[in-house]
Amino acid sequence: MKIAFFDAKPYDKSAFDKYGEADGIEFKYFETKLNEDTVELAAGYDGVCVFVNDTVNAPVIERLSRLDVKVIALRCAGFNNVDMNAAAGKLKVYRVPAYSPYAVAEHTMALLLTSIRRIHKAYIRSKDFNFSLSGLTGFDLHGKTVGVIGTGRIGRVFIDICRGFGMKVLAYDKYPDTSIDNGDTVRYTDKEEIFRQSDIISLHCPLNEETAHIINEESLELCKKGVVLLNTSRGGLVDAEALLSAIKSRKVGAACLDVYEEEADLFFEDNSGHIMEDDTLARLISMPNVIVTSHQAFLTEEALSNIAETTVKNLTDFRDGEKNRNELCYTCGVTHNCLDGKVLS
Numbered sequence: 001m002k003i004a005f006f007d008a009k010p011y012d013k014s015a016f017d018k019y020g021e022a023d024g025i026e027f028k029y030f031e032t033k034l035n036e037d038t039v040e041l042a043a044g045y046d047g048v049c050v051f052v053n054d055t056v057n058a059p060v061i062e063r064l065s066r067l068d069v070k071v072i073a074l075r076c077a078g079f080n081n082v083d084m085n086a087a088a089g090k091l092k093v094y095r096v097p098a099y100s101p102y103a104v105a106e107h108t109m110a111l112l113l114t115s116i117r118r119i120h121k122a123y124i125r126s127k128d129f130n131f132s133l134s135g136l137t138g139f140d141l142h143g144k145t146v147g148v149i150g151t152g153r154i155g156r157v158f159i160d161i162c163r164g165f166g167m168k169v170l171a172y173d174k175y176p177d178t179s180i181d182n183g184d185t186v187r188y189t190d191k192e193e194i195f196r197q198s199d200i201i202s203l204h205c206p207l208n209e210e211t212a213h214i215i216n217e218e219s220l221e222l223c224k225k226g227v228v229l230l231n232t233s234r235g236g237l238v239d240a241e242a243l244l245s246a247i248k249s250r251k252v253g254a255a256c257l258d259v260y261e262e263e264a265d266l267f268f269e270d271n272s273g274h275i276m277e278d279d280t281l282a283r284l285i286s287m288p289n290v291i292v293t294s295h296q297a298f299l300t301e302e303a304l305s306n307i308a309e310t311t312v313k314n315l316t317d318f319r320d321g322e323k324n325r326n327e328l329c330y331t332c333g334v335t336h337n338c339l340d341g342k343v344l345s
């Protein structure tokens, strides 16, 4: 089985070749992203393997179908870049729902600690033998309230980490997991209480119609002065202009962003020699209390290996006509064993 692998990076290849060779899946690596201009590269392949910033919209799906491509294998959890309605009846779509929730949750905590303990500033100072502590005062996480929006795999690991720091957790999810609510240190509530009471807010829900710009002018208005915002989920959850205004007005004390709404043409690439056209991103990055990483939260050895193993299993199950729980449902966009977007078991 031959698969056209788009947006390939050097760190992808070894794990995909290892698992692919073992199971008869041959990957052809293309550095370009999949979009309407590059879709012709998929001619002669049985499937495409894509990542978060490939464009899998209706025209691309239509063309893939005409090229007799049968399967789209997402090597990520989020699938907001795939037009599932367009894929219905034409191509099967698989994803990797979980590869290392620890990778993303741990990166989220790394960003938080870096930000509030001013590690990014201290690192640069000490490189220059500047050992002054002025301006590096942080605050304890112990006893602070963290609001976690989205308590799925990653959100729950992040909650565990926060509990280890002695933080109080307020949680919100469309489908709460009541087993984690102890009525004390972890408590489900509504979004409004999260915005009003949290010292830190971390986003771990998917991007969809309900969650798009969940952080906006109105929600930021409700927040405590000095709130720290963490987004390692999807850029579209945050209205970046509203965030910028709230940082300028000192409402937001710090922001840590691993994702950005307009990241598709920027993140994962070296743009250091280019003029930054995105004024909002440039302004955010210029702020001393904003830390941006470029969709890096997933990037651990363990996650890369799990992604490759699961993607190859998805493809061999497709090839062999086996049932597979990672196949996305056309109607609700989760799995074939689902109800209103929630996996049943």
Ligand code: NAI
Pocket: 077, 078, 097, 098, 101, 104, 149, 150, 151, 152, 153, 154, 155, 172, 173, 174, 175, 204, 205, 206, 207, 210, 211, 232, 233, 234, 258, 259, 295, 296, 297, 298, 299
């Ligand atoms: P998950 O599916 O296990 O959990 C998502 C949770 O969000 C579920 O509990 C679900 O009920 C909840 N949810 C759905 N709609 C909601 C709504 N309208 N309001 C509140 N909660 C809602 O997903 P997982 O693995 O925890 O991943 C979370 C997100 O993290 C993904 O959607 C993806 O966007 C992002 N991600 C980012 C990565 C990175 O490298 N920065 C890597 C992997 C995932």
